[in-house]
Amino acid sequence: MRSAVSVILSNPSSDPNMSHPDYEQTYHHHATLLILVKHLGEELSNKSFQKIFDRINKINNVKVVDSVGITRNIWARFVKDYPVGNNDWGDFQTHRRLLGLITVGKCKTQGEFNEICRTHESYKVKYTLTLYDSRCIVLGINDGPNTPNFTPPTNFKSRALYYATDGEESSTLENNISEFLSALFWVLESKRHERSREKIERVSLLLAPFERRDLVGLDMESRSIRKRSFGRMTKHLGDLCLQAGLYGDAISHYNAAADNLRAVNDWLWIASACEGLSAASMCIRYPNALKSQIIQRNASLQETNKSRTNHSKTMSGTEILEPSSLLLPRPNNVLSPEDICKNYREAIIHYSKYQNAGVIEIEVCFKAARVAIELNMVLQAAFFLQNIIFINLNLPEDEKIQKLMTLSDLYIKLGFRRKSSFYQRLAATYYVSARNPNTDWDQCYNLMLQSLSGHDLTLDPSDYQSEGERGWGKLQKVVLQDIVAAAKRVGHSSLATRHMTLLLQVMWNELSPAEKHECALQLQNIAAQCEGSPIPLVLDSGLVIPPANLIHIPTAENFQVHKLKPHQQPVKLEKVKEDYGPFLFTPLNFGSMERKTSNKDYKLNYLWVAEEECEVKLELTNPLPFELEVSNMRLLTNGVVFETLPLTVTLPPEVCRYPVTLTGTPKEVGELEILGYSTHTLGVKSNCRLKILPKIPHSQFTIEVVPALPLLKASINMFADQKQSTPTISLYAGESAMCELVLENIGRGLIELIDISIDSSSDSNILSCDTSELEKQLPLAEGSKIVLPLKVFAAANFINTYPTDGVSIRSSLFSGTNSYPSLSSFKHGVFDHLGTPSPSFRSGPSSLNSLNSQFNRLNIDNSIKGAECRIKVKYSGKPGIDAGYCRIATLTLHVDITNSILISNWDVLPSETSSHFYMVLDVMNMTNQEVEVKYTESKSILIEEGESCRVPIPVERCPLTKIGQYFQSEDSIKEIVDLNTACSEHIASLVEVAWLMGNRQGTATLKGITLSSHMLDIVRMSPINWDIWLNVGEAGGSGPFTVTLGECIQARVIAHNSLSRSLTDLSLSVHIFQDYQNGTCNFNLDTRLAIAGPSHLYLPEVRLFLT
Template identity: 35%
Template sequence: MSVPDYLQCAEDHQTVLVVVQPVGIVPEDQFFKIYKRIASVSQVTIRDSQRLLYIRYRHHYLPENNEWGDFQTHRKVVGLIAITTCGPAKEWPQTAERFHGQKEVYSSTLYDSRLLVFGMQGEIAEQQRTDVAFYPGFEDCSDVEKRVEDFVESIFIVLESKRLDRATDKSGDKIPLLCVPFEKKDFVGLDTDSRHYKKRCQGRMRKHVGDLCLQAGMLQDALVHYHMSVELLRGVNDFLWLGAALEGLCSASVIFHYPGGTAGKTAGRKPSVSQPSDAGKRHRPGAQEVLIDPGALTANGISADTSTEIGRAKNCLSPEDIIEKYKEAISYYGKYKNAGVIELEACVKAVRVLAIQKRAREASEFLQNAVYINLGQLSEEEKIQRYSILSELYELIGFHRKSAFFKRVAAMQCVAPTIPEPGWRACYKLLLETLPGYSLSLDPKDFSKGTHRGWAAVQMRLLHELVYASRRMGNPGLSVRHLSFLLQTMLDFLSDQEKKEVTQSLENYTSKCPGGMEVITLPDGLRLPPVPFTKLPIVRSVKLLNLPVSLRPHKVKGLLGQNMSTASPFIYSPIIMHNRGEERCKKIDFQWVQGDVCEVQLMVYNPMPYELRVENMGLLTSGVEFESLPAALSLPAESGLYPVTLVGVPRTAGNITVNGYHTSVFGVTSDCLLEALSSVKTSGCLVEVVPSLPRLQLSTSLPRSAHTPQPMSKEELYSTVSVQLFNGETQQLTITLDNIGSEDIETLELTSKIVTTKEKVFGEFLSWELDKPLSHLPLKPGQAVTLSVNIKVKLDFSGQESLLQDLNDDGISVTGLPISSPLRQVLKPRTETKTVGSESGKAEYSHIKTLEAVLNFKYSGGAGKVEGYYRELALGVHVDVEPSVFFTRVSTLPATRPIEGFLTLPDPSKNTSDNYLKTFTHEGNGRLLMRDVHSMDAQDSNIGATDILQNLQQHFLNEVVCHGSVSFQPFNSKLFKSCKTISRALSPSFLVKYNQTFDRFTLHYHLIATQSVSDSESRTRPLQRAGLRCAKFFNTDSSVECDNR
């Protein structure tokens, strides 16, 4: 016997073997259809008896194995069922002859046979025969199972008669010597009269009778015969048959302990009706079970009493002894080179028993022994079968990695170099079956959960073999899928060189068959899910960006609550319906606009050691219709976090969910969903898209400025314009409004707001007329309208304390000196000796004041206007204001009278010591009066200080009333016209502070000048800055001081 039956199990020892074979030409599908119906009759209850007869069917069985039928009767073919087709009656003789020829092959062991003829009609078909059954067709054969049961009963009759003949044979001298095929030549010439020979014959016959009893359903008798055989054969050292007797004893004990069988789910048998419901459960090691089969005992004429039960339990081996006897039997088999198949099958049977007993370690020892059993020269097909069965047995005992190892060996055997036509499909199928043993799954989602499981080096080797096998099968799409899976799941374990080689191979494959996101279904029904490249590149965060400030939609305040009120019939609900775990899908608190470009920012990382090119990268969305605008990027090697902005345009209004992104890398298209990326940080992916709104663009006549009005940010302003004006000057700002959107501008509003609060503005800073632009509404797309805004600055420049020090004297105190005193001639003004430096530059610049404002354009139109949405556009205005007139130096003179003070104003156009002299009188009633004003006419000079004060009239100041505290009093004055083309209107205002403690007055004087230009030449002429910064009044009874307030 050269080919082992790897499906053997211990309970097969009680079965009878029936071969089912086709005769002549029979369609394969029809044959196996009838074969399955025949095989369904696996056990038959014998009439007039409680015994069961178990049948084992084979459609292919080597005749040489039949020669071992005396050694173990379950290997003997005792029944033959032939299936044939026969049409005309003239074909019947030839069909019958073929059937008889088939019976001759197993004639030495055959008990009975049957022929099933399909398709024959006529007189021959109407004949009633026991050994032949005629059927019109394969579909019209309803009584096949019934005929098989009758056939099995006829086999039982022969089996029972043989058992009785052998069991009642008392002539010990006439007992034949049963032999295995390779023993026959060894017994030639032996002394058949010796005691040793007779004991050998008796022991072998006892063992043979035990097999027959076991097949006939007489378990108690079988146990008795096996025990007697063991004693006889052990005495004559007949080790081969002693092993067989021990194996028979083990099989009978296994049948006793485990009525449900040991073959597993595929070959499990039904317990008999007389067995308890839990008889099929696995037995615990060390436990002793006693089962009573009253039917079997009654059939043999033995009463079902407790003594019989005790006797059976005594003859039956315990679960632990079963394994020990198996070891002993296998050791005896190992003494014979030609018994390798028997030894291997015994190991398989023992492993199945140990699997039920959950003794995996001992089972692995039996399997390890089975690996090294030499069966001689096996064909490649037999090697594949051997390794596959070893893999299944290792899987049965829970050794998954060991099982995967032998299954991979079987796969490699399918494409061995000695095979003329390698079976790459069989190899690929076996390789797929090894994946669970190596903790591999073809679903990439399983690799995103927790840490990596399994040996990465072995897994990569197996994936490479799958790639190669699928390529040899002629399926490049399958190769791309496996190579993509390797790159995605094993990226962290690949060296830089391996990464380069894998990506090059992938590009070669995808050049012929691009990779996609479709599910690949294999012929056996296995589905290979898509493999998105979530690591090429790696995405760390996803952030939906708001629209620019100028494009963000705003809801009309009166309509804010409309959607809420119409969405639910309830006025208020304290229950917020949301899923706490759905952080990724929470709604963002800003809106996108239909038809406008929207942005999503991704922080990506390139883990490859070389530049990574990502093509066709875009967004995956659901909800409203969305047009994704794909982008291509090139990431440097190991780039670190790199920002990438993906854009798209929503085409309809509603809610949109950003589900992920899609890429094309190395020719493989990937759809990467955010829900599968647990490491990605996101602040939300659901945003509302409002209906379309118009889009406005501004252009101005004034240049843009880098200044940003505080406290506004640069992002809040569409643009900022800047201009420099003199105090009192007016500038016109022309604004062009262009409709660059796709909707009409139907409404337009303009408001302004001064953001500089520290300066007091006189008059209207910004003014405009909106009637003319509004007359052009609705403004069609592509059209423009012009708007003029007047900028007029009028600020208060009095009392700038930062310049007091520059305008004071040198700090010399003078008491009671007349105007003509020589000391007055010695005094040098401070400005004459002051050096020009950084401080003077700072003082020169600090007199400029800044005025900032924001123009807000509020507009709407289209479908967005209907829903109550509008847009705002802010234009910043930055104005630097300089004073129009100021005096460059202020000096003080001692008073000649106790109630008078003097204020001298130098003539900036002359380098003389002449001064304007103003006399103020302090009366006891708190009134300060201007009594006299001496003036000098200003003349032109080369330094540009002309046209300052040409005609100063008397009684310039009428009266100032002071009550010991701060008070403001405006005064009227006449206009003073300058020469040539420049004229100034001087409008003085005064602030008088009186300090009663020091008996001192402080006068702040402010001039506001307005420039008007009559010709173009005067535009280039500098406007002389002039103005009275500070004046001091001192009482003659006190020292002259400088007040630096």
């Protein structure tokens, strides 16, 4: 755009340029009357002056009816300062002329009043070439009886306005300002009429300030000069019409001027005509734009970026028209939006041909950009703004800053946030450049902060996503580093620490290992001056800097909330279930959306106890190549009061997953939320919350804290030195031992409830505890003990259960004659699947040698067998017991059981009486010592190591009260099995074989013994009992009965039905034999015995319980 194709028409003079560019100018300023409002004297405070100025500034528009009855809309622009050099450009563009002057002062004496008047007149002289009229507002005098009256000096030729104060007493101020604007309009209107009535030959050549020396040597009467003069005057008339509210006439004059000036290549004024043409067209399209604009820009560079962005939305192209303007037809020569931008583009091209028009070019670029933004022409606006960068002007640093800030504001309106932030950062560097005599690091720092949003950066770490990229990482690192440097130069060490902490928190993944090391050392040096803390910082401007935390130094790899130790864990006491009626179920989830919680909130399914130390284990990684000291590590919690203990740990260089345990004690009952942990490292205190830790999946852990519970120590006193962690006792099978269960209250509070239960892995009879005296010793006070006796019994299976084949089982179960009706119809083979060991002998003589040879063939396991017994002590006390909680102390006792004696075989023999039988046992010594076996009250036998012995034991038969229900006609498997079980339990309850080995003793039981059908016939009581009476009154059958040879014996047999049902078809027979006492019996006594009466009797029926 700034091409060098044309010849520069003039060289710069001593000071031909405009003094100060106005970067806030808009197209509407072409249609305004420029008025200067000055503050005079020292009596009037700046606050009061600003109040007066604001009131004046609101009266920026008046409606005036001209001489032909047309209502003119006149606009004014009020400024507080205006350079005289800019006023010199009034012929080139009339809106740059200062037309009015308003001074505001306050006085109390005549001298002060005279000084105000003198100063006012000096300003009139300063702008006398363009000034139309002026007003002098004086406060505090000449306004009623309450104010002094002073006379103005004779040289004061202006109109003065007197007010007592700047408040309600000056209510006529607005009217006076409106009247002042009307007066300026009429002067302007008269000037316009003068110019419009000038003859062509008398039109003077209007000049820009730098063109005056070009008149030397020129023929002013030449045709080109005349045409140039007329074209410039026509353009001047267009400016006056625009200010006078005649927008349509202004467009006509601008078009005519442009045509005339193009004929003579008057590029500078052609540019001005094009600019005026676009401004007039915009004024017609948007006649009330100034109503929403602030004329004087007073915004401080310290304001936050948010206040700027409130006005950053792109304005739409909708035309804002007043009702009166809607009634007026739009002139046909109004430019379209595309033509408006085209004319601005042409004006910029022509301005760029003149070195002395650089300020004008910058201003028109800003105007064109604002117009393009208002017309929603984003690319055109960006084009105009980009052109400003290539305009090289020798401006002071403060004006460069103002230019860059204006660019930033306009780029924000376009939505170019990063570009806006770029110019803000560039402006910040000008505040501290070497050429700036007034270096201001505070302003530099503030602008750096404002530029963060354009780079997708904020000061709040919570705005950054935990995953994914946000913006431009390499650029963001540089921006944050610049802010840290600016904060250090400001002298605010806490800010520098905070920003460096933020850099390490949010830019960690963008930093290389070397950069991480460098930044960490830099942070450590900065924090040495002022350590960082996790609290917001409030600046003097009111900006709040949120806290930042070192969540990566060190890095948390794992965060685990631990359960209490097993003996400290609370358990819910079981309650008796109450019947609440039917349970109603519905698959509908009413309100399920409201009940859904974040997956990151994790509710733990175990409990902590108040006043009990709890643990959280972490795994930390040190990413830095030097030793890292982390001090004052504590847990961050919410909810119930939690007393956490500080921890200091030193992490080796670049260590991974270093275990750390944090402890604390809950002080109240309820829900405890564990939010994270705090650290103090590199001089920065950080709150590392779980929700911002990248490697922890949960944002918090919630755990229930139950009321305090007492603590019980349970131990077993074995009366011997025990070095193992688990108490162990070794016993022979059947042996018993005593030990003590010691319960000690080592906690705080009374123990009110103690419940002891024992669980064994093999036999429930191994361990037993006598708790009869327990209740009497409760409650258990602090430091007190309870000692309970424990009995350990080496329960074992003394019956040899080696497997046998099915044939022997069958022969043993079904051997012998079934003499009872209930067993008359057994089916062979029904018990083939039962693994019942069978005795290998029957009643009668047998040799021990044969037994020993058989025992040697037995495959018997003689190894030591272990049994584990677990003692559970459930206990509780206030206040936990009131909430229904208790604790369980668990002890384990290991019992090693060595075989003592073994019942390898067994059989039953009938006794001399019907109420007893003999249980014949083969007892084998399984120990390596001699064992004394006592099998009855008065009989015992010694058995050598590995030897066996057969002993008979008299046993009462199983009564019918236990087995009477099995005497039925059905031969079911279940009945036979149940009968066998009942008889086996009967024998086990009556028979115990005691053994003695030195000072150790024990008993062997027959629990688990099995019986064949032949054995069952002997073991169980007969359903028919009989009594034998010899010679009436003398019972026989139980012992020897002596008679003489040839003596008559009267035998009486009485049979009883012991069953609960009748017996039929019974035969009662008497058999007599002679025993030779050598194992031979003689049953043939026909020659030796005579029987008078029947020896056989048939009974058709014997009723229940009858004889």
